[in-house]
Every structure is written in structure tokens, then in C-alpha cells.
Amino acid sequence: EAQVTQNPRYLITVTGKKLTVTCSQNMNHEYMSWYRQDPGLGLRQIYYSMNVEVTDKGDVPEGYKVSRKEKRNFPLILESPSPNQTSLYFCASSAGLNYGYTFGSGTRLTVV
Amino acid sequence: GQNIDQPTEMTATEGAIVQINCTYQTSGFNGLFWYQQHAGEAPTFLSYNVLDGLEEKGRFSSFLSRSKGYSYLLLKELQMKDSASYLCAVLWQAGTALIFGKGTTLSVSS
Numbered sequence: 001e002a003q004v005t006q007n008p009r010y011l012i013t014v015t016g017k018k019l020t021v022t023c024s025q026n027m028n029h030e031y032m033s034w035y036r037q038d039p040g041l042g043l044r045q046i047y048y049s050m051n052v053e054v055t056d057k058g059d060v061p062e063g064y065k066v067s068r069k070e071k072r073n074f075p076l077i078l079e080s081p082s083p084n085q086t087s088l089y090f091c092a093s094s095a096g097l098n099y100g101y102t103f104g105s106g107t108r109l110t111v112v
Numbered sequence: 113g114q115n116i117d118q119p120t121e122m123t124a125t126e127g128a129i130v131q132i133n134c135t136y137q138t139s140g141f142n143g144l145f146w147y148q149q150h151a152g153e154a155p156t157f158l159s160y161n162v163l164d165g166l167e168e169k170g171r172f173s174s175f176l177s178r179s180k181g182y183s184y185l186l187l188k189e190l191q192m193k194d195s196a197s198y199l200c201a202v203l204w205q206a207g208t209a210l211i212f213g214k215g216t217t218l219s220v221s222s
Binding site: 033040041042043044045048059090099100101102104105106 | 210214
């Protein structure tokens with residue numbers, strides 16, 4: 001089944017403790033992206049990648065890192081999480097953006 | 113930044129027709145998507161418009177006017193399961209950035 005898989009689905013962590021949210025797609029898509037979704041603010045792009053080793057900042061990149069060492073994986077790294085990073089995170093992939101994105105199921109992160 | 117405007121909330125009754133509008137800045141436009149998102153779930157693709165006009169897909173239709181920076185999603189024969197958020201998203205910058213509006217929450221009542 002073609003899909004984007006994110007892990008974990010839920011995560012509660014403490015301020016400052018580094019964490020990684022994994023994202024993997026099995027569709028051989030070139031484009032991958034991370035979004036966060038907050039009430040009243042909608043989906044905001046954190047980082048995106050157009051291919052292996054090619055990444056770029058979205059609208060809200062502060063406090064996040066990404067890497068794209070393989071085509072299928074695009075992990076999101078929070079080196080020192082803070083409470084304002086409490087959010088619902090979505091990973092997405094696309095064969096080309098005019099095809100739209102396929103989204104993962106989301107990761108609900110709480111930083112206390 | 114790229115401003116995408118949609119109404120925050122809309123209500124309708126079963127069997128009715130509802131139109132959700134979306135306006136955006138025209139500079140750098142490369143296409144427009146509509147997504148549906150049920151509470152707590154991932155967005156799912158509904159439609160894509162890159163040329164002016166109406167695209168029909170079953171009960172859902174999407175319209176685009178590039179010169180006016182305007183799109184709408186038309187939902188016919190509303191069902192309770194259509195209660196969801198509807199997200200307008202615009203493709204910009206030669207196809208490298210997909211920016212979402214804040215979404216319109218549609219509530220369908222019986």
C-alpha cells in the first residue's frame with residue numbers, strides 16, 4: 001500500500017530533550033515536506049526537500065532540523081524542544097507538487 | 113508572505129449545496145489545491161486547478177479564476193460525513209512551495 005509513515009503518533013517530552021520524528025514513504029517520491037498544524041493558524045510548512053541532500057526552509061523553520069540522506073526518509077529533529085513546539089506535525093510526500101501531497105497520519109507532540 | 117483567505121466556519125444542512133471561497137495573491141501562482149481534513153486526521157486530496165474554469169468530480173466541484181486570484185469548492189447533496197475542515201492550498205514559486213490557508217470548518221446538520 002502506498003503510504004507515508006510517521007512515528008511516533010503521540011509523544012510527550014520535556015523541554016530540552018532532543019527528539020526525532022521519523023517519516024518514510026514507499027512511493028519513490030522526490031518531494032517531501034514537514035508541516036505543523038495549530039488551532040487558528042492552519043498548516044505551516046517547516047522544511048521541505050526536493051530530492052536527496054536538497055532541503056530548504058519553509059515558513060517556520062526555527063528550532064527544527066531535517067535531513068534527506070535517502071529518498072524514502074525525511075526525519076524531523078528537534079534539538080532542544082520547547083513548549084511552543086507543542087503541535088500536530090504532518091509529513092507529506094509528492095511525485096511533483098502539481099500532483100499534490102500525500103500526508104502521513106500525523107504526530108501529536110507535547111513538550112512540557 | 114502569501115495571503116490565502118478562506119472563511120473560518122460555515123454551517124449547512126443535509127442535502128444542501130455549500131460554496132467555500134478562497135482568495136490568494138496572484139503573483140507567482142502555479143496551481144491551487146483543495147484538501148479535506150476530518151478532525152484528528154490527515155488532509156486528503158480533493159481537487160487541483162491550474163487553468164481557469166470548473167472541475168467537477170462527483171458531488172464536489174472546484175472553480176478557479178487566475179486573474180481574480182479566486183477559487184471556490186462547491187459541495188452538493190451534503191451528507192453528515194462532509195463535516196470537516198476544507199483547506200485551500202496554493203502552489204507558488206515555480207512549484208516549490210505549497211502554502212495552505214487556515215481552513216474552513218464546515219458543519220453539516222440534519
